Amino acid sequence: MAGMTADAPTRILDVTRLVSRIGRGPLTGVDRVERAYLRHFLNDGVLLVLLLRTSFGHLLLPGPAGRKILRF
Numbered sequence: 001m002a003g004m005t006a007d008a009p010t011r012i013l014d015v016t017r018l019v020s021r022i023g024r025g026p027l028t029g030v031d032r033v034e035r036a037y038l039r040h041f042l043n044d045g046v047l048l049v050l051l052l053r054t055s056f057g058h059l060l061l062p063g064p065a066g067r068k069i070l071r072f
């Protein structure tokens with residue numbers, strides 16, 4: 001993120017469950033909480049890294065990718 005320094009707060013959020021629910025109907029309580037955390041961190045101005053566990057291994061995504069996840 002522009003303007004971030006090395007000592008800026010950083011958050012890592014595991015979005016695996018939220019992504020796994022895409023296209024599977026209404027979100028459950030756990031999914032809604034994960035979505036709320038994602039929205040909060042996207043709007044909080046902290047450096048955000050997203051963790052996504054896949055069958056190929058773990059992926060680290062830049063925080064702004066979370067905006068695309070929220071569209072589903």
